[in-house]
Amino acid sequence: MKKTVHLMLVDDNKSDQVAIERALEDGKIACRLSVHSDGRSALNKLRIFAENKDLPDLVLMDINMPILDGKQTLEAIRNDSALKHLPVVMLTTSNRDKDVIESYRLGVNAYLTKPVADIDFMNTIRQLENFWFELVVLPK
Numbered sequence: 662m663k664k665t666v667h668l669m670l671v672d673d674n675k676s677d678q679v680a681i682e683r684a685l686e687d688g689k690i691a692c693r694l695s696v697h698s699d700g701r702s703a704l705n706k707l708r709i710f711a712e713n714k715d716l717p718d719l720v721l722m723d724i725n726m727p728i729l730d731g732k733q734t735l736e737a738i739r740n741d742s743a744l745k746h747l748p749v750v751m752l753t754t755s756n757r758d759k760d761v762i763e764s765y766r767l768g769v770n771a772y773l774t775k776p777v778a779d780i781d782f783m784n785t786i787r788q789l790e791n792f793w794f795e796l797v798v799l800p801k
Contacts, residue, residue: 664728665692665693666690666691667692667695667697667715667716667761668685668692668693668718668720669694669697669703669706669707669716669717669721670695670696670697670721670722671697671700671720671723671731671734671739672698672721672723672724672752672773673699673725673726673727679777680779680782680786681752682694682696683783684782684783684786684790685786685790688796690790692790695710695717698727698736699702699729700726700727700728700730700731701728701734702728703720703734704734704737704738707720707744708736708741708743708744718749718794719747719749719750719793719794719799720738720748720749721750721752721789722734722735722751723751723752723753723754723756724751725788729787731751731753731764732736732763732764732767733765735751735764735768735769736767737779739767739768744778744801745768746753746800748770748797749768749769750770750771750789750793750801751772752770752773752775752800753772753775754774754781758774760772773789776786
């Protein structure tokens with residue numbers, strides 16, 4: 662029987678959302694996915710999840726989003742006592758040193774750039790899935 666994990670994706674790019682969903686469906690891990698297009702929506706949902714003791718196992722987040730961007734959202738997560746332990750991975754097209762350094766300064770657990778080619782993007786998601794859901798011990 663497959664292990665079921667709870668993943669939150671925060672990304673305003675619909676095609677990236679679909680590609681990630683497709684890669685997760687093709688993977689070995691059964692996944693319950695919560696998708697949000699901006700940081701404010703994600704934070705609101707995370708707080709509801711926290712109240713219900715149903716936090717995601719991992720948050721995948723883009724940097725460039727409307728309303729609250731990924732760095733602002735990460736900072737809010739790290740400043741919230743109910744959420745600060747959540748593993749957060751930036752999955753973004755930005756490979757700017759400034760974004761990488763600031764994301765780690767704010768407490769991101771990993772920073773990945775989205776490959777342009779579809780096959781490379783799918784492989785990145787599969788490797789991420791393998792690492793975070795098969796190798797790493799996540800908080801309960």
